[in-house]
Amino acid sequence: HTIIIWDELTQQGRLTEETLPQADIYGIGGLSTSRKRAYQLSRMIRSLGKKVVAGGIDVTGNYLEGNGAELLENFDSIVVGRLTSKLWQQVLADLSNGITQKVYQAGPDEPWEFVLPxxxxxxxxFYVFTAIRTSAGCSQNCPFCTVHLVTGGRRIVHCKSQTLLKEELKLLPKTWFPDLLYDDSFGADQNDALEVSLPLLQARGRPWVTEITLKALCGKDGLSGLLDQMVASGCVGVYVGIENLDRPVSAKSLSREATEKAIERIHAAGLLILGSFILDVNGTETPESIRETIKWAIA
Ligand code: SF4
Structure with a gap:
């Protein structure tokens, strides 16, 4: 098969009937923020007599929330959860034979697989970053998180094999910007990070950024964790979910004191830190506590 990728969020821009590439089958994936646009695009493609299959985290979450009818009004078929090679072959074979199933799901016993993208x-x-992942899934259990819907369950972490990661790193284009490791939570399997990912990243010799919990990066006390090894292997920036200073969201939460120590260490190590917060994550916030969080973040 020949594959063409069109990303409307880049300079490629919005697809129109004139710019729509010719294809036998169209696949749509996106985040919840693009849901309405995905429906609109699908309507345009289907009005041309073509089939549309949709999947990914938004389709999966929306389906599991009981909105299957809405999804199937807008797409010919949907893939719920992870897409395996076996499942994709089935989708393509069904489409070739004109017998499209409405909902596709990988079998529960199908092993997790990483493929060479x-x-x-x-x-x-079209992109600032070149992106690669070393793992999928997370060892934490934050109640608001959707990662487990695709990775097969909470607290499940799949790690890419050393051979595959090495091969993929060789193929990854080198740009003027750091590489982006888009793991759901880098270092969720600490041993794998230390033994497989970090040595390979160090050997690649490029700066990189990633998403990680403060707990994995700096330890529960703010004074340990993977920070030193990550810096030694080229890490220049991290995205961390601080979420809430005084209301723990899961076992990943650090005390305010440990969070401050961790941030001090991260800055001292020369890393850029992008912190995210979830205001009123457990429904007990007051206007004062929200103001206090904002004040703390700015200070
Ligand atoms: S640490 Fe991040 S990826 Fe892991 S469960 Fe929490 S929100 Fe999800």
Whole structure:
């Protein structure tokens, strides 16, 4: 099969009937923020007599919330959860034979698989970062998180094999910007990070940024964790979910004191830190506590 990728969020822009590439089958994936646009795009493609299959985290979450009818009004078929090679072959075979199933789901016993992504299909001029992941899933259990819907369950972490990661790192284009490791939570399997990912990243010799919990990065006390090894292997920035200073969201939460120590260490190590917060995450916030969080973040 020949595959064409069109990302409407880049300079490629919104698809129209004139710019829509010719294809036998169209696949749509996106985040919840793009849901309405996905429906609109699907309507346009289906009005041309073509089939549309949709999948990914928003389709999965929306389906599991009981909105299957809405999804199937808007798409010919949907893939719920992870897409395996076996499942995709089935989707393609069904479409070729004109017998499309409405909902596709990988079998519960199908093992997790990482494949070598076709990086050559991505035009690096449309992106700031080149992206790669070393693992999927997370060892934490934050109640608001949706990662487990695709990775097979809470507290499940799948790690890419050393051989595959090495091969993929060789294929990853080198740009003027750091590489982006888009793991759901880098270092969720600390041993794998220390033994597999970090040595390979160090050997690649490029700066990189990632998403990680403060707990994995700096330890529960703010004074341990993977920070030193990550800096030694080229890490220059981290995205961390601080979420709430005084209301723990899960076992990943650090005390305010440990959070402050951790941030001090991260800055001292020369890393850029992007912190995210979830205001009123457990429904007990007051206007004062929200103001206090904002004041703390700015200070
Ligand atoms: S630490 Fe992040 S990825 Fe892991 S469960 Fe919490 S929100 Fe999800």
């Amino acid at each position: 076709p990086h050559y299909l991505i035009n690096p001029k």
